Amino acid sequence: MKIVGGKWSNWSGGVTSKPKQFVAPKDEVELAAAIRSTTDTVRAPGSGHSFTPVCACNGMIVDLAAFTGLKSVDKEKMTATFGAATPLWAIGPALLKEGLGLINMGDIDRQTLGGVVGTGTHGTGYKLGSFSAAVAGFKLVTANGDLLNCTPDENADVFAAGRCSIGTLGVMTEITIHIRPAYKLVEKNFLLPPDELFANLDSLVKGNRHFEFFWFPYADVAICKSLNETDEPAPQPRSAEAMHVRGEKGSSQEKTFAAINAVLPFAPFLLKQTHALFSQLMPGAPKVRWSSEILPSPRTVRFNEMEYAVPYAKGPDAIREVVAKIRKDRINTGFPIEYRSVAADDVWISPFQGRESATIAVHQYRTVDTQPYFDACEAIFKRYEGRPHWGKRHSRTSRDLPAVYPEFGRFQELRRRLDPEGKFLNEHLRAIFE
Numbered sequence: 321m322k323i324v325g326g327k328w329s330n331w332s333g334g335v336t337s338k339p340k341q342f343v344a345p346k347d348e349v350e351l352a353a354a355i356r357s358t359t360d361t362v363r364a365p366g367s368g369h370s371f372t373p374v375c376a377c378n379g380m381i382v383d384l385a386a387f388t389g390l391k392s393v394d395k396e397k398m399t400a401t402f403g404a405a406t407p408l409w410a411i412g413p414a415l416l417k418e419g420l421g422l423i424n425m426g427d428i429d430r431q432t433l434g435g436v437v438g439t440g441t442h443g444t445g446y447k448l449g450s451f452s453a454a455v456a457g458f459k460l461v462t463a464n465g466d467l468l469n470c471t472p473d474e475n476a477d478v479f480a481a482g483r484c485s486i487g488t489l490g491v492m493t494e495i496t497i498h499i500r501p502a503y504k505l506v507e508k509n510f511l512l513p514p515d516e517l518f519a520n521l522d523s524l525v526k527g528n529r530h531f532e533f534f535w536f537p538y539a540d541v542a543i544c545k546s547l548n549e550t551d552e553p554a555p556q557p558r559s560a561e562a563m564h565v566r567g568e569k570g571s572s573q574e575k576t577f578a579a580i581n582a583v584l585p586f587a588p589f590l591l592k593q594t595h596a597l598f599s600q601l602m603p604g605a606p607k608v609r610w611s612s613e614i615l616p617s618p619r620t621v622r623f624n625e626m627e628y629a630v631p632y633a634k635g636p637d638a639i640r641e642v643v644a645k646i647r648k649d650r651i652n653t654g655f656p657i658e659y660r661s662v663a664a665d666d667v668w669i670s671p672f673q674g675r676e677s678a679t680i681a682v683h684q685y686r687t688v689d690t691q692p693y694f695d696a697c698e699a700i701f702k703r704y705e706g707r708p709h710w711g712k713r714h715s716r717t718s719r720d721l722p723a724v725y726p727e728f729g730r731f732q733e734l735r736r737r738l739d740p741e742g743k744f745l746n747e748h749l750r751a752i753f754e
């Protein structure tokens with residue numbers, strides 16, 4: 321957790337908080353006592369990688385550093401239980417030692433398990449669900465200090481809702497997650513002109529275990545990336561410590577990317593050239609690695625992001641409309657748009673609830689005002705029945721969210737039952753849930 325001078329801040333620096341108190345309980349008994357002891361707002365951040373103010377708090381911020389590490393593995397049920405605050409960079413190596421791996425991961429491994437489950441964080445893969453969908457059970461300390469064990473058979477409604485609940489039902493202390501035998505992936509990158517990409521998109525998505533593309537909106541090609549299982553040899557797996565260090569180290573390419581992004585807002589005439597250049601530079605040579613080392617990449621250039629999940633079949637039209645809008649309005653951004661696919665799930669307010677989805681993410685350098693770009697995109701996403709990523713910028717509230725989340729009312733009822741005083745709600749979450 322990043323605390324400087326009594327202030328908590330998120331990864332992008334866009335959200336800061338000066339809470340009345342920080343507490344660092346060492347076990348569930350101390351955690352329950354801390355939650356019971358206050359009438360102020362309580363938030364329990366993971367590693368602060370959300371762009372929305374989900375962790376903002378002027379009351380009590382709970383540091384969950386004591387709730388980490390691998391607790392147990394069940395090789396028959398293919399599940400593993402971790403302390404909820406375990407960072408993803410430690411999970412890959414811990415599972416690999418047991419000959420096991422996570423089913424999927426997103427772009428980075430800096431987040432905690434509680435954080436990725438809390439917001440429905442996802443990677444890409446037509447048949448692969450989000451982290452929330454992979455949860456088999458969890459332990460939750462609620463607003464009144466009760467410790468609930470939540471599985472499909474015990475506290476089943478809290479299990480169904482709590483797998484993606486933005487920390488509004490309580491604090492998870494342990495999470496059990498579905499896993500699989502360890503596996504290696506071969507990554508291939510290639511460029512495609514948009515017409516060819518969209519003509520073949522469905523088969524690219526369905527024909528690869530993982531497929532995504534990045535499109536610098538002023539470029540005439542998109543950078544495509546596929547990952548598939550392989551038995552080819554891979555370098556020796558890294559230790560958890562080495563994975564931790566790897567994710568914090570910026571490459572020279574990233575440093576150039578940051579420098580150009582700092583200049584671009586003042587040099588819009590360079591947009592087309594830089595987008596063409598970035599597209600040519602980005603694709604790397606094919607490589608084989610263990611899944612936990614190749615699915616996430618280091619991301620050291622700080623930015624803010626908005627992402628929406630739209631129905632899978634509507635994804636291509638939605639992204640083409642976004643790119644057309646950027647070009648028409650000459651919107652200035654130095655980042656590509658990221659396009660991925662995610663399987664449907666049954667988690668009440670997961671962005672993927674009941675529908676297979678395409679996700680479309682737009683980014684803006686950390687010092688650049690996101691409003692003109694993100695507002696324009698959000699208007700388009702809304703027309704495509706888009707559901708916001710809970711950890712990424714959006715402006716949605718309880719007024720319009722029930723229209724896109726069929727189980728929203730049910731979630732609100734359960735949340736009120738578990739936390740009638742709204743102890744786990746800050747201003748941002750109150751606008752969403754009240």
Ligand SMILES: Cc1cc2nc3c(=O)[nH]c(=O)nc-3n(C[C@H](O)[C@H](O)[C@H](O)COP(=O)(O)OP(=O)(O)OC[C@H]3O[C@@H](n4cnc5c(N)ncnc54)[C@H](O)[C@@H]3O)c2cc1C
Pocket residue numbers: 331363364365366367368369370371374375384404405425426427428430431432433434435436438439440441442443485486487488490491492493619709710711712
């Ligand atoms: C560089 C970068 C890359 C990203 N890539 C992806 C990606 O590929 N795919 C994607 O979907 N998202 C991505 N994200 C978004 C990110 O995965 C989510 O915002 C995620 O929630 C961050 O995890 P965290 O541990 O930092 O949690 P935080 O942001 O600190 O917290 C997120 C939420 O989880 C809750 N929470 C955390 N721990 C617990 C707990 N133990 N019990 C109850 N609630 C808890 C918090 O209260 C909060 O509401 C990315 C973000 C960044 C900055």
